[in-house]
Amino acid sequence: MSSISLSGVSKFWGDTIGVKDLSLDIEDKEFLVLLGPSGCGKTTTMRMVAGLEKPSSGTIHIGQRDVTSLGPRERDVAMVFQNYSLYPQMTVAQNIGFPLRARGVGRNEQRRKIHLAAKMVELSDYLDRKPAALSGGQRQRVALARAIVRSPAAFLMDEPLSNLDARLRISMRGLIKRLHNEIGTSTIYVTHDQLEAMTLADRIVVMRNGEVEQIGTPNQIYNHPRTAFVAGFVGSPSSNLLDGRIENGVFNASGISVAAPLKGDHRKVILGIRPEAISLVNEADAELHGTVLAIETTGDATLVTLSVGKQELIVKREANCTLEPDQAVSMKTSQQGFFFDGESGLAI
Numbered sequence: 001m002s003s004i005s006l007s008g009v010s011k012f013w014g015d016t017i018g019v020k021d022l023s024l025d026i027e028d029k030e031f032l033v034l035l036g037p038s039g040c041g042k043t044t045t046m047r048m049v050a051g052l053e054k055p056s057s058g059t060i061h062i063g064q065r066d067v068t069s070l071g072p073r074e075r076d077v078a079m080v081f082q083n084y085s086l087y088p089q090m091t092v093a094q095n096i097g098f099p100l101r102a103r104g105v106g107r108n109e110q111r112r113k114i115h116l117a118a119k120m121v122e123l124s125d126y127l128d129r130k131p132a133a134l135s136g137g138q139r140q141r142v143a144l145a146r147a148i149v150r151s152p153a154a155f156l157m158d159e160p161l162s163n164l165d166a167r168l169r170i171s172m173r174g175l176i177k178r179l180h181n182e183i184g185t186s187t188i189y190v191t192h193d194q195l196e197a198m199t200l201a202d203r204i205v206v207m208r209n210g211e212v213e214q215i216g217t218p219n220q221i222y223n224h225p226r227t228a229f230v231a232g233f234v235g236s237p238s239s240n241l242l243d244g245r246i247e248n249g250v251f252n253a254s255g256i257s258v259a260a261p262l263k264g265d266h267r268k269v270i271l272g273i274r275p276e277a278i279s280l281v282n283e284a285d286a287e288l289h290g291t292v293l294a295i296e297t298t299g300d301a302t303l304v305t306l307s308v309g310k311q312e313l314i315v316k317r318e319a320n321c322t323l324e325p326d327q328a329v330s331m332k333t334s335q336q337g338f339f340f341d342g343e344s345g346l347a348i
């Protein structure tokens with residue numbers, strides 16, 4: 001087991017920026033999640049750690065070793081991708097044992113390790129099956145076992161659950177978390193799914209346009225977003241981001257007047273408010289005035305979209321919410337909102 005460290009790593013293809021000046025330290029045993037929208041550089045980062053892509057500049061260390069110019073086979077990392085790429089003609093046991101055979105591990109040792117890994121991913125009863133006779137979730141568990149069996153220095157997982165249906169994703173998420181608790185191998189896990197990141201990570205790296213937007217624990221990312229982008233990416237639904245101006249300690253925009261503990265008049269500011277941090281109040285106490293545009297029921301809650309001035313606001317209400325389209329609504333923030341600079345997007 002090892003730490004991994006990236007120092008000033010960039011990757012360019014001509015004018016295309018994949019990753020820009022990325023510095024990261026993944027501690028031994030840490031579960032680090034790279035989170036961000038499609039195209040932000042997650043896979044490129046992962047491929048450079050794996051040795052499948054050579055950085056344009058910067059260095060990568062695994063443990064004490066500088067692996068920057070080493071190939072994938074010399075790095076002792078195991079990868080699990082979205083496409084499980086199993087060998088169709090091999091059984092589950094043969095697929096799991098493949099990395100061991102490739103390394104010339106003895107037959108008995110192979111058997112022992114295959115059985116142990118299969119047990120960890122709950123596939124002991126499927127060892128003689130071929131991949132074609134497995135479900136998507138079972139195939140992905142074979143891929144996990146094939147990674148585990150190597151006892152690598154680190155696991156690299158790139159959107160491993162995105163081909164699975166929603167229910168299976170949740171149970172596989174639980175399995176990956178349990179496996180990590182058991183094995184403790186340093187893991188870099190890539191996802192665009194903020195909930196997956198929040199539930200799995202020791203720390204999350206939020207990426208945007210090839211650069212780090214924020215690094216922190218799930219708690220820090222959720223409760224202290226460093227930028228408006230992070231606030232707008234995390235949470236379900238994510239924070240509302242409202243444009244306005246600070247005037248005499250009040251955040252003002254059409255239909256909005258929220259007390260703001262900020263100095264500097266006539267300054268462009270973005271207010272971040274969670275959908276669950278808005279309550280309905282009497283007209284006299286209102287900070288926000290809106291009109292209901294749409295109502296969606298999720299089963300355990302109701303999501304209400306309102307127009308507030310020229311902006312839209314999503315409010316999360318209880319399941320039996322009685323609001324109706326076109327209804328005028330007076331609202332108040334029930335938690336302190338986040339304030340971001342209107343130009344830089346940085347938290348104020």
Ligand SMILES: Nc1ncnc2c1ncn2[C@@H]1O[C@H](COP(=O)(O)OP(=O)(O)O)[C@@H](O)[C@H]1O
Pocket residue numbers: 013016017018019036037038039040041042043044045
């Ligand atoms: N081989 C490549 N050649 C040129 N551009 C690439 C290549 N691989 C990735 N990119 C670009 O680099 C950026 C980051 O891509 P990627 O790391 O795959 O993003 P993510 O995994 O976060 O969706 C994108 O703009 C993508 O188009």
Ligand SMILES: [Mg+2]
Pocket residue numbers: 042043044
């Ligand atoms: Mg990707």
